[in-house]
């Protein structure tokens with residue numbers, strides 16, 4: 335916008351139909367289309383404004399998952415947009431380059447709204463990421479990979495939960511970017527995949543079928559300090575990872591979701607949480623000749639991580655399906671008040687006999703320890719969502735930065751389990767920054 339200098343996006347929530355399978359139309363929801371939404375993109379330092387319009391026949395919200403912004407702009411359950419109404423939050427991008435996303439957050443209905451198709455990516459760039467020799471031609475060698483599991487009942491989606499499936503909905507097929515049986519022709523030696531687990535309950539252990547390693551270069555909140563060679567990348571609902579894959583001319587490489595390792599819990603919870611399932615998620619078809627790509631840089635980005643030594647306050651969160659710290663979410667109860675500009679250490683514990691994860695709005699945090707030990711390399715970067723399997727205690731350090739516009743005693747941010755059935759069922763709490 336020339337007058338305001340803002341980068342403006344228009345997002346319309348609408349209902350429609352999508353032909354996932356030839357000749358069969360499934361009722362779906364989307365942003366500016368029938369299913370999913372456009373990838374939004376902005377650079378650190380820019381002020382963005384999103385003009386949201388709700389053309390659905392029910393109220394919803396749009397939440398900017400992973401974004402550091404004042405609570406009024408967050409799009410949580412307190413910023414409902416009624417049918418026919420508009421909502422235009424604006425904020426300044428003040429965080430490193432990262433793969434973020436957006437999705438609805440109406441209290442008690444988030445699972446349903448996301449399953450119908452309301453989700454999209456929000457990419458952030460900065461000076462460093464624009465200079466860095468990583469694949470960065472969007473849609474060419476830098477690919478969004480939005481992974482969702484789905485199930486069909488005739489023409490419609492089947493969103494039912496199976497018997498005993500108390501972690502929520504598990505589908506029997508997966509889609510990438512709204513496409514069943516997806517493949518992608520690639521013409522470059524190295525391809526960057528921006529993986530987003532936009533499923534509502536399923537955790538994936540991503541890896542290539544032939545066991546090749548990828549370079550993990552980014553997690554939820556941005557690039558890692560250095561690339562980490564991994565053959566598996568585990569993402570629970572809401573988590574993201576950026577990986578660079580090396581291709582060989584003419585080959586077909588299959589990205590798979592493998593059965594989850596023993597870290598996901600005992601045999602019972604593993605089975606009922608879908609941990610035994612395996613899916614081919616995406617096929618990469620390499621052209622017969624590939625353009626050469628530079629090697630992955632040894633140094634990726636400086637790390638803007640909170641220091642647990644600065645913590646002025648500790649808090650404890652016990653995850654149970656019935657609620658966090660024994661309390662089910664209430665819209666008018668604030669569970670924690672944090673002071674702007676301070677660092678806190680939160681201990682998150684799951685002894686509930688089933689997997690949960692934990693997501694915090696507004697901040698990117700640092701994982702300090704997992705069951706008392708130093709976190710694995712994949713958990714050492716900026717995170718906003720972490721898987722907490724049963725029998726696990728994780729300590730995280732969070733810094734609640736921001737200018738005066740971040741102080742708002744009346745508008746809470748959320749922390750919650752991002753298994754959306756649990757979130758909707760009350761596994762959520764609220765904090766204010768003052």
Ligand code: C2O
Nearest residue numbers: 397399572693748
């Ligand atoms: Cu991805 Cu509270 O949300």
Ligand code: CU
Nearest residue numbers: 398399400695
């Ligand atoms: Cu969020």
Ligand code: CU
Nearest residue numbers: 690751753756
């Ligand atoms: Cu949960």
